[in-house]
Amino acid sequence: MKISLFATCLSDAFFPRVSEAMARLLARYGIRLTFPEGQTCCGQPAFNSGYWVEAKEAARRLIDAFRDSDYVIAPSGSCISMIHHHYPALFRDDPAELRMARELAEKSYEFSQFLVGVLGVSDVGARFPHRVTYHPSCHGSRLLGVKDEPLTLLSHVRDLDFVPLPFAEDCCGFGGTFAVKMADISAAMVTEKADHVRETEAEVLVGLDMGCLMNIGGRMRHRGQAVRVMHLAELLYEGVRMADERA
Amino acid sequence: MSGHNPTSTLAERVRIALNNDFLRNAVRFTTERLRTNKQAAAEQIGNWEEWRERGRQIRLHTIAHLDYYLAQFAENLRRAGGYVHFASTAEEAVAITLQIMAAKQAKSVVKSKSMVSEEVHINQALEEQGIETVETDLGEYIIQLAGETPSHIIIPAIHKNKAQVAELFSEVAGEPLPADTAVLAAFARSKLRGKFLEADIGMTGCNFAIAESGSIVLFSNEGNARMVSTVPRTQITMMGMERILPSWEDLEVMATLLPRSATGQKLTVYMSAINGPRRTADGDGPDELHVIIIDNGRSRQLGDPEFQEVLNCIRCGACLNACPVYRHIGGHAYGWVYSGPIGAVLTPVLNEEKEKWAEVANASTLCGACYEACPVKIPLHDMLVYIRRRNVEEGRTKRTERLGMKTYKVAVSSHRFYQLALKLGRIGQKPLVRDGQIPTRLGPLKGWNNVRTAPALAERSFRESWQALERELQQEMAEMSPQVKARLEELAGKRGDRHEQ
Incomplete structure (x- = not known):
């Protein structure tokens, strides 16, 4: 079972503590994450601005990086929704790429979605007096x-x-x-x-x-x-x- | 004319709106009220999502067979004694209207609310011919007096407050009127009553045109549309070619969706159905009924998989009320007739001057509130991206932006380039970082840092610390519970099955 971390470019470059917290928390459930280093960005900045050629470049790297993964987890609802919602549009003209994009979408989860929906955890046992x-x-x-x-x-x-x-x-x-x-x-x-x-x-x-x-x-x-x-x-x-x- | 100045840029119009506190307060106040009411109405009906889906299906079907239903509508209306005209452009719609005016030697027109008549700028054309044209919807009357255009699809004067309306009406009255809603409404009513009685022509819009009977259906809250369509001897109705519904049964669904989405009302106060000109036994109604069916860029969307659905719109304004951008800038900033998310799509799509209107699609964060609010589920947030993509493909974006995106493409094309970009960024930011932040307002950071502080790139990226973290985690890794393991395998297994099918 290969469960991979998609750090997202924002967390990777600016907020590494976020991906770190996610990895540490998931380790408490025995989830041993991998970090495929081929990942860069989901492509959303280019996609939303209309630069689909550029967005595809990023999307292909992501699809490639997680090809062998069984699960992909990211600390971002936005990047995961990019994969779920927009990759099919991005690759609609190429059946082979479209199939790969759909495969990635199927195994990709936002952090809380994975924790609650897949692991079935609703109480992580935390205390936070604020x-x-x-x-x-x-x-x-x-x-x-x-x-x-x-x-x-x-x-x-x-x-x-x-x-x-x-x-x-x-x-x-x-x-x-x-x-x-x-x-x-x-x-x-x-x-x-x-x-x-x-x-x-x-x-x-x-x-x-x-x-x-x-x-x-x-x-x-x-x-x-x-x-x-x-x-x-x-x-x-x-x-x-x-x-x-x-x- | 203030409020409609397409020669200005989007940025200029936005700045004007953002500096107008009256406007922002008025828009915020009314859109909040409308969306709260809508939510209550949707909850009250219970299965709102099913109604939405039903509405969407009806609209999808109608637009897919628009040629058939339009022909059916025209045939039935003609059989009932109405005249049907087809106008492929705004200019043609104006020319047809003026021909009817000339034949009737019309000197005055009363109008009920019609967005498509705003789209073809009929008021201006009529005034140029010396034909007095009076808007009789209260909101439209207000903005006509102010010399403005509607800033909302259903609440045209949403940007005006009571005091501003009192000022406008006082000028007409020749005496100061108090900023009191009842007094102001009474004044408009008495003033407009005379106009209704003396008008040669009544002009209406059309909420829905029923193909199976050739009927025009009007929704209104003030009763003015009924006056416009019964008192004058001649009636001209303008409708966008997509206003069609196949049957009265379909209208039931729309009559459920439209008022609830627009204002949260269960029913509109007046729903009038016009089945042709006055027949001998009728108590009232026009002797002559003309319906002008307007294309003006709509048929270009037919068959376009990305934009055909925009013709599903029923003009309820719910997307405007839900839009966080509209909330701050109001309607005039969008520059053309339609505003909010639907305007940001319709404006560049219906107009042929692509260059001039390219920017409007950028006035959205793509948050999806419009899609969520839409009673017929038009994916406006996706369409905005399609417009942006066409702007890129057809060379309507700035050079600096294109250059930036080229750089982005290289940086994301390989993790080595990506890491190199991070390294260069870290070197570049060094003299600017203060306490983990970059406060400078120079260069590309100006817009961001005018009101915010930008974060600096982390000293070590996540990928650079991963190896150490991974080693550390391996030592303290908990045992995976059998349940979790089973669940993970079960879910992944299901995916495999699906692929093999």
Whole structure:
């Protein structure tokens, strides 16, 4: 059984701690991850901007890197939804590539989706005595359909004070290249999102996608809003360690 | 004309909108109310997803057989005594309208709400001929007085607040009117009553055209459409060629979906069905009924696997209310007649000036809220990407962007190049990093860092630390439970079966 980690370019290059937390947490369930080094990026930045030739280049590397894997797990709903939702469109003109793209989609999972849906875990045994709010990223929740899994996991964390985020489903304004191309609209959107986080008086903002979290976190840091921004894998792993220490 | 200035750029229009606090507050307030109402209406009906799927199937079928149903509709309407005209362009639609006006020696027109009439700019053409044209939908009346265009498909004056409306109406009244909804509505009603009675022509849009009987169905909340279609002697109805429904049974589904999606109403206040001109036994209705069926770029989408579904739209505006971009910039920033996600698709798709409208499709984060809100499940978020791809393929993107994407392609084409890019990035960022962040507002980081702080590349990427981590994990790896093992094997096994089939 080969279970592979798809770090995603964002976590690999900017937030290695996220993939690390995921690997450490899964190791507690006996999941020995492999890291096929041929992986680069899922291709989404190019795909969404309309550069499909460039996106295909990335997608082919990914398909190739995980050819022998039985499972592929990534700390991102967005990159996994790219594989599930957009690879079929990208390779629709080539039956052989389309089949390989579908095979990859079939075995690819977002982190919380794998933990809850495949491993059947809803309580990782964590303790996290903080006030926490959750931003559901659009691609993971709408396109991939991962809505309940993160909430299930959070609801079982001991001493965690969960506060729902107002207008949680509204996009944070990241949108990949949108944040650069339509910088003014993106700024207005992320400012409103950061306002909503402030309303919750949460100490921690948690999510499943580093793109969105980098956007919201960057906005909050810029205006001196002291909220810790964490990927769910980080929160759960830290919480498990905290519970271990107490035991 | 303010609010409709296609010569400006998208960025300019967006800046104007973002700096208008009145607009942003008004749009936020109303879209929030509408989407909350819609959600309540969908929950109340229970099996909303089934209704959506039913609606989608009806629209897919209709558009797939549009030629057949259009012919059936035209034949039935003609049999009932109506005149049917086909206009392939906006100019043709205007010319046909003006011919009818001339034949009737019309001096005044009352209109009920019609987006397609905005699309062909009929008001402007009529005014140029000296024909008084009065919008009778309250929202349309407001923006007509303001010299603007609708900024929302169903709430044309969504960007105006009460005080602004009072100001506009006071000018017409010649006396100051209070910013009170009841007073303002009463004023409009009395003012418009006279216009209804003296108008030569009534112009309406068309929510649905029923092929099996040749009927026009109008949905309205103010009753003005009924006045427009009964008082004047001549009626002209403009409809986009895709407004067709095969049967009254199909209308039942649409009458369930449309008002709930638009405003959260279970039923629209007035639903009028017009089965031809006035017959001898009828109490009212026009002596002459003209229906102008407008193509204006629609038939180009037929047979296009990426865009045919955009013709399924029933113009409810739910995607606008759900859109986080529309919420901040309102409708005028989109630049043409239709706004929000559906506008971002229709504008570049229906217009032939591709260059001019290429950018509009970029005004979306592709968050998918539009698709989720759409009562007939149009994949607008996918269509926006298709438009962007065509912009790339047909050379309508910036050189710097193309260059950036070329670099991206090289970087992702092999993990060696990718790692090299990371290394170069780390060297390059060195003088700029402060406390793990890059605060500079120079170069490509300007847009991002104006309101945010960018993270720096990690000192060691994940792949560079993997070997050490893997070794460490091997020592503390837990035993996999038999259940987990069985589950993993079972799921993977199922996939294998499927492949062999």
